[in-house]
Amino acid sequence: MIATVVLLALPLVATYLVATIWHRRFRQYAGIPQLKPSFLWGHLRAIHELTTLQSRPGLHPDHVFAEMARQLGHPPLMLLDLRPVRPPMIIVTSHEVAEQITRVSKLFPWSTPKSPTMSSLVRLTGAESILAKNGEDWKQLRRRYNPGFAPQHLMSLLPCILDKTDMFVEHLDRYAGSGEEFQLSKLAINLTFEIIGAVTMDVDFHAQHPESSGQGEFIKLFDQLLHMYGPVDNRFPWWMYPRREWRRWRLSEQIDRLLEDMIRHKHAEHQQQAGKAGRARDVLSLSLQDSKELTKSLLSETRDQLKTFLFAGHDTTGILLSWVFYELSRTPAALKAVRDELDDLFGPDPSPAAVRRKLLAPGGEELIHRMAYTTAVIKEVLRLHPPGATARMSPPGTGFRVRTSDGQSFCLDGAILYNCATIIQRDRTVFGDTANDFMPERWLGDKVGIMSAGAGGGADEDAGRKLPAGAWRAFERGPRNCIGQDLATIEARVIVAVVARRFDFVKVGLGELDLDAEGRPVLDEKGQFKTKSELYSVSSVMAGSGRASIPPPPPPPSPPPLRVTAQSMLTVIDRRSR
Template structure:
């Protein structure tokens, strides 16, 4: 009897499951702009096919851009990633992106972060500020904000310059030898040294010529990051051995950080008791007022350090690499940058002379007067944003966005990806030069690249006045209350590094993106005022968006 009931029930169960799958695949998000999904694989197969049309290991943003183009560039696009992941909505409009990042009655601290951040848990820690929510997140942000305040960061110029001196030594070595350099590796090591010194006041020894000479912490960290290279988007249980290796390396890194935090806490306590000078590194500032270093506080602090170390070195190193590339193929822009630096620092381009003026009493003023250099940085961040953001509204929350043409879409239960690369190249905003390197578009624009301008926009929603472009159309640090805590550090250190390096060295691309020379071996300008290249540079997906081939360059001392 039971066997017969089971036999009769099987078709009913199968029919129900088939109907449920059919609804989820074809009906649940049917009103969203999307390419035709597969019954079994959703849009995974389509994404794979579009990826194969591009160069090897290309980042997913250009792939999504091509898919959106096929649909007529809608303000958002649905991509069904099931069964590999959650369904996803790719946002391509700055108007929609603003609705996701700003505060609302439903989400007082903006739309929650996506649970897919859990894929990075071994890298940033389970208590990372990136994964915290609501009031819990607010208190953690408040605790660490003082260490990233612009007026405090300006006091750390000597530290940034000290680390830049080591970077210059490497550039000199490559200039003397004539060998090509993996510029991205050099810039990332530089920014790792800076973030280590600023967050913990320790020398992480990241800039040694040989990796064998680097400190153990750096070697462990590089091994861990390498296990996140070339992501396939599949869940962790598909690669259990890799996940175990990540776990083991993460625990070793935790042991190093725990020792540093305990030593720093004891140092802070001693200074507070003796009335000594206030500490200047982020870790010490974050530990002030904490008499007891409880296990919970230790773990929470450790995970913030892991987050700051990763985000603070990776994205800034990528920005520097793209800056040197764009300057190397844009002679007019490079000359304007050098002219501005000559006016600010005098005609002597020697790094020592620049250092002396930056450390003088008016050094902060000189940094704030780099208006054209700031425009160059902002334009590079527009074209090559190093990172993006993913959010998710819980199912049943009723989170709805409105597109510019008046349509409403409920985004509950889907990954919401603000595709900065697509948003920041929108022809409706940036015109025919949307894909071109034009720093001048930012001159006279009210917002620079510091967080103060973004905060003003977030509070007032003001897009008029001195605004030349919609503020939400530029979002490399994202926007809203959960914007990047370290954006001021990144933009200050990049301006300092460029002030020291841009007039002292020339960079020549080799490999992909190298210059297309004429019959006399001279570079040729195109109609956009840039040197023609034999091939195009592009970003790969390695957690963040990194330039292909590590941005291979030859370095020359400027004559």
């Protein structure tokens, strides 16, 4: 009897499954531009074929999506059906649509909720991370930590940033003297890790120690954990790699214990110094200053925010610096403009000590705001090589809709909403024929610059701008824009001020200059030195923005490690005097 029922039910079940898959593949998002889907695999096969055609190992998916957009005629949004591996994804390529996702609406008072795919990073950021919170929970956390990242507070930390930068310069001096090739990105990331550690916790992680054996236990564990988020296996659910997930959990537990000890120590210090003048200014101290009791929930919540800030605050800025010095190394006019500006602001002496004296003198912080061309360079690098992106999701049945410039309306419920900054910030309808070119001059005279002011997406924000405000979203926009963007841009300008006149950087390997018969670099028609090959972004788990949340896939872009040689200040002076 049972066997008969099962046999009769099988055709019904099969019919139901086929009808369900057919609806989801071909009907559910039928109105959204997309490649031809497969009944069983959706767009997984098509994306694999596009990736294979690129012939660039490890190429970041954003560039694959850009080719997908080209084949579809550059629509404002596209569907990528990754089921059964991942939920379907809407790739947003228009700044106008992206603004609708990140701004405040009647449905979502704090913008569209973050995507639940953030859970794949729980070992790095913690379950209570501000990146994964939504609604009132997110609002309270943001309010609690905002003072630690306020520009006026960050400017008071200039001595700390300069101290850490001095150590960075010592490393560069050593390599310049030896002529040895080295990875600039690794040095830069170690520098920014020390800065974020000092800013958030007033802790020295010894990340810049010349020998890895001299680095602190925390930095070693954190580095091991980061390296367990590879560019390939991170695109699939954790349960497909149980052994790897267990190792991640073990490392995360060790990191948690170290952080909790630091938090307890800091809280005890506050209790001892209660009522005394001269409060500490790091983010951790600011977050604990009104808490008499360190409860278990406060301890875990604080720990996870620190993990998030450390994760989000070091890789992106370190990679930004690598791209800055690479772009300057192959764009002589931009390098000269940066150096001329620094000479005007800090005087002809390019030594770190001279820059320090100027910055720490009365009114010195105003010099940072006057670094107009340097700021334009940083903004242009962030446009071409954005450090992160945002992934949101409107729950099924919510009725969240976006409208395109041609009047079409799309319901995006139930899909990951990925604002693809790499495509949005290279939009030819906004940036013209130079959309893919490094051209800092496009940002000169820009109304707001790169600080958080004006990044909220207000209706009057485009007034007086040459370009739409929403077309540049390296730190995302709206109420959930990057909490650490001011720190990133302040420290980047300080480091460029100290380093740019002292060293030349010469790329080795991928992206190196193509020299003529006499060994001299050759300018192309765009004013850049010709290169033998293209340096491109690869997949890597780095910090996103919000620091945007990270949509796995794809993780935010990062350049491959830059292997460079540095030449001493004397070489720079001799070259410029000629």
